[in-house]
Amino acid sequence: MKLPIYMDYHATTPVDPRVLEAMMPYFTGKFGNAASRNHPFGWEAEEAVEIARKQVADLIGANAKELIFTSGATESNNLAIKGVAEMYREKGNHVITCVTEHKAVVDTCKKLEKQGLRVTYLPVQKDGRISLDELRASITDKTILITIMTANNEIGVIQPIAEIGAIAKEKGILFHTDAVQAVGKVPFDVTALKTDLVSISAHKIYGPKGVGALYVRRRNPRVLLAEQISGGGHERGMRSGTLNVTGIVGLGKAAELCRLEMQKDAERLGKLRDRLNEELHKNLDEIYINGSMEHRLPHNLNISFAYVEGESLLMGINDVAVSSGSACTSASLEPSYVLKALGAGDDLAHSSIRFGLGRWTTEEEVDYVVDKLTKVVQRLREMSPLYEMVKEGVDLSKMQWVTH
Amino acid sequence: MAYSNKVVDHYENPRNVGSLPKDDVNVGTGLVGAPECGDVMKLQVKVNPDTGIIDDAKFKTFGCGSAIASSSLATEWLKGKTVDQALAIKNTEIVAELSLPPVKIHCSVLAEDAIKAAIADYKKKQDEANGVKPAAEHALPSA
Numbered sequence: 001m002k003l004p005i006y007m008d009y010h011a012t013t014p015v016d017p018r019v020l021e022a023m024m025p026y027f028t029g030k031f032g033n034a035a036s037r038n039h040p041f042g043w044e045a046e047e048a049v050e051i052a053r054k055q056v057a058d059l060i061g062a063n064a065k066e067l068i069f070t071s072g073a074t075e076s077n078n079l080a081i082k083g084v085a086e087m088y089r090e091k092g093n094h095v096i097t098c099v100t101e102h103k104a105v106v107d108t109c110k111k112l113e114k115q116g117l118r119v120t121y122l123p124v125q126k127d128g129r130i131s132l133d134e135l136r137a138s139i140t141d142k143t144i145l146i147t148i149m150t151a152n153n154e155i156g157v158i159q160p161i162a163e164i165g166a167i168a169k170e171k172g173i174l175f176h177t178d179a180v181q182a183v184g185k186v187p188f189d190v191t192a193l194k195t196d197l198v199s200i201s202a203h204k205i206y207g208p209k210g211v212g213a214l215y216v217r218r219r220n221p222r223v224l225l226a227e228q229i230s231g232g233g234h235e236r237g238m239r240s241g242t243l244n245v246t247g248i249v250g251l252g253k254a255a256e257l258c259r260l261e262m263q264k265d266a267e268r269l270g271k272l273r274d275r276l277n278e279e280l281h282k283n284l285d286e287i288y289i290n291g292s293m294e295h296r297l298p299h300n301l302n303i304s305f306a307y308v309e310g311e312s313l314l315m316g317i318n319d320v321a322v323s324s325g326s327a328c329t330s331a332s333l334e335p336s337y338v339l340k341a342l343g344a345g346d347d348l349a350h351s352s353i354r355f356g357l358g359r360w361t362t363e364e365e366v367d368y369v370v371d372k373l374t375k376v377v378q379r380l381r382e383m384s385p386l387y388e389m390v391k392e393g394v395d396l397s398k399m400q401w402v403t404h
Numbered sequence: 405m406a407y408s409n410k411v412v413d414h415y416e417n418p419r420n421v422g423s424l425p426k427d428d429v430n431v432g433t434g435l436v437g438a439p440e441c442g443d444v445m446k447l448q449v450k451v452n453p454d455t456g457i458i459d460d461a462k463f464k465t466f467g468c469g470s471a472i473a474s475s476s477l478a479t480e481w482l483k484g485k486t487v488d489q490a491l492a493i494k495n496t497e498i499v500a501e502l503s504l505p506p507v508k509i510h511c512s513v514l515a516e517d518a519i520k521a522a523i524a525d526y527k528k529k530q531d532e533a534n535g536v537k538p539a540a541e542h543a544l545p546s547a
Binding site: 307308309310311312315316326327328335345346347350382383384385386387388396401402 | 412415418421437440441443463466468517
């Protein structure tokens with residue numbers, strides 16, 4: 001087993017060697033501009049792009065013509081939300097989203113609010129999912145878009161996408177989903193889920209960084225977007241800019257591999273994740289899973305280790321790459337807003353660790369992480385005043401804390 | 405984030421982890437911070453009644469590596485100091501000793517607060533034991 005161990009596959013994934021191999025020729029020999037219509041260099045590049053478009057479309061049950069390549073899911077989310085808000089502003093000015101969305105969605109909505117858009121941020125229930133009744137109740141005759149992520153990047157919780165899609169369809173509202181963490185990991189079909197816009201990223205599915213896609217429904221309804229990047233009119237006029245041919249080839253190949261191997265990967269990783277969870281629960285008391293276990297990505301686990309602070313935990317397992325929702329590990333010095341939204345208390349957000357398993361995670365690695373984490377949690381609890389107080393019978397919630 | 409060697413050393417080999425009997429009249433306990441803020445420090449000092457010198461100090465900390473290191477360092481520095489000398493310890497000295505980056509300065513502030521809270525608790529107990537009214541802080545015997 002090689003150290004350090006990577007168990008942060010929600011942050012990014014390595015490029016699969018088969019993906020890299022597919023990309024290589026397009027850096028040097030086949031370097032053409034896909035928009036060059038009058039020579040073989042251009043044709044060759046265009047052909048590669050169209051193959052990739054089909055590969056991505058096949059992964060989500062779409063038509064290749066419905067895919068637009070972007071620089072990644074942040075751009076896809078921006079284009080979907082801003083593009084709809086601008087294009088349909090005569091129809092309405094209300095968007096519904098959710099508090100646990102990725103910043104690329106939340107901050108895009110906040111920016112549009114400053115320009116007069118009205119945004120409803122649905123809360124989530126204790127399990128991390130939105131309430132469909134609350135969604136229905138928040139719809140007005142001015143609602144033009146519902147944007148709810150498929151699976152959350154921190155807690156891996158999968159939203160009731162098919163149900164949301166059905167509600168949106170019934171009300172004639174467009175439905176966008178940031179599906180970055182779900183596509184390629186669990187089955188996703190744009191027809192079954194009734195989605196109109198879907199954001200996808202290559203580097204979350206063993207493809208390269210800097211490339212992504214946006215699915216834009218062409219039929220029933222035909223979705224129109226106001227371009228956010230102007231220029232040569234590439235990608236049906238919705239996204240100008242010379243196509244990142246190597247990146248797109250990589251995304252296509254990555255999508256194809258996911259389509260072929262997703263089921264096998266998900267089964268294997270689900271078992272490993274359950275092993276990680278069960279062994280940690282065997283070894284440690286007072287550990288809490290954040291979010292629904294039932295509606296969750298098979299390769300995600302997010303646990304709070306009560307009375308131990310997340311950054312100090314990470315420091316103790318410095319040969320294991322995972323993330324924490326602790327304030328100390330974030331640039332904003334705020335604990336995870338996703339975990340706070342679950343209503344479990346800020347103290348549990350500070351104590352959380354996100355595990356993201358992936359294509360190269362082994363049982364040996366899982367066992368190593370369990371062993372190491374158990375020892376570190378035990379050691380840190382021995383020096384935790386909170387653990388001591390709880391063992392003495394003090395109710396921490398009734399304490400008067402001296403803050404500054 | 406990269407930690408300084410001294411922070412790593414205190415994190416891996418924390419000095420004086422533990423608890424002193426909090427009902428002992430010669431022990432002062434400071435508990436500062438809050439779980440929802442991500443750090444809580446408990447720092448205790450035991451003052452020798454004959455010499456007025458802190459002859460033992462213990463801590464327990466819920467917090468990041470820098471918070472653990474700040475409190476561990478504080479207990480090291482407290483031992484052998486008089487109560488007044490202990491009160492003179494400044495958070496900036498902890499920052500300098502541990503090479504804490506700006507985002508971690510609050511850890512050193514918390515450690516200074518914990519020292520002050522522990523000493524205040526000790527003085528309060530001494531006053532009560534000597535029958536002095538709580539307000540008359542300076543009446544207690546100092547070294």
